[in-house]
Amino acid sequence: MDCLFCKITEGSIPSQKVFENERILVFKDIQPAAPVHVLIIPKKHIGSMNDVEEQDLPLIAEMHQVAQQVAKELGVAESGYRLINNCGPDSGQAVHHIHYHLIGGAKLGALTGISDSHA
Numbered sequence: 344m345d346c347l348f349c350k351i352t353e354g355s356i357p358s359q360k361v362f363e364n365e366r367i368l369v370f371k372d373i374q375p376a377a378p379v380h381v382l383i384i385p386k387k388h389i390g391s392m393n394d395v396e397e398q399d400l401p402l403i404a405e406m407h408q409v410a411q412q413v414a415k416e417l418g419v420a421e422s423g424y425r426l427i428n429n430c431g432p433d434s435g436q437a438v439h440h441i442h443y444h445l446i447g448g449a450k451l452g453a454l455t456g457i458s459d460s461h462a
């Protein structure tokens with residue numbers, strides 16, 4: 344499958360790993376939007392939130408558990424952080440392998456609303 348995050352999972356594209364188990368990988372975003380910016384992905388290819396099936400729900404729950412743990416390890420659990428999932432064209436989803444952005448380490452701006460661009 345020609346998927347960037349599957350290649351990162353397989354190791355054919357390198358990444359700066361922050362956490363890994365049999366099902367989930369967390370690595371630093373290549374273009375950080377804040378001092379802490381990591382991506383939480385399942386190793387299983389799921390295209391987007393729209394493609395989550397009932398059998399995937401334990402995996403999605405575990406991604407949240409990993410987010411909690413990684414936030415602690417990266418020192419933002421108390422200062423605060425944002426967990427973001429982009430799904431589909433209007434969100435600007437660029438990589439079609441489901442992921443959460445965990446962003447923090449600085450005061451974050453208000454959630455963005457309608458925009459002319461997906462800069």
Ligand code: 5GP
Binds near residue numbers: 435436
């Ligand atoms: P999306 O817009 O799909 O929600 O987010 C995709 C994210 O993947 C972007 O924040 C982008 O910076 C990040 N990204 C794209 N290519 C790579 C890469 O090769 N390595 C890493 N570590 N992050 C990437």
Ligand code: ZN
Binds near residue numbers: 439440
């Ligand atoms: Zn994939």
